[in-house]
Amino acid sequence: MKKIAVFGKPGSGKSTLSKSLALATGIELYQLDSILYQKDGTQVDRQTYDKAHTEIVTSDSWIIDGFGPMDSFNERLGTADTLIYIDLPYITSYWLVTKRLLKGL
Structure with a gap:
């Protein structure tokens, strides 16, 4: 278990699971949102994203949290040795997102 893709x-x-896995395994965590978006919230250009993504998936070990563009997602699925799909009911996901938004207010 050296290349782990976490999605849902x-x-x-x-993110919670990915952080725990990174802590437990010592494998570096990459959160796709931090690769797809700059600190000010603007999206990076596709070429920049593709370069960063390729560097990560061709490295020896990684945990990648998130979905991203479909072609990079498919590349990740083909490269990962462990896939973790978190399949919560929509109502639960909706509640957790709402709770997160309310916490930020």
Whole structure:
């Protein structure tokens, strides 16, 4: 278990699980939102994202949290040795996202 892809609906606990896995295994965690978006919230250009994503998936070990563009998602699925899909009911995901938004207010 050296290349782990974690994905699921928004609010399903991907980041929480990924952080715990990274801590337990010592494998570096990459959260796709931090690769797809700059600190000010603007999206990076596709070429920049593709380069960063390729560097990550061709490295020896990684945990990648998130979905991203479909072609990079498919590349990740083909490269990962472990896939973790968090499949919560929509109502649960909705509640967790709402709770997260309310906490930020």
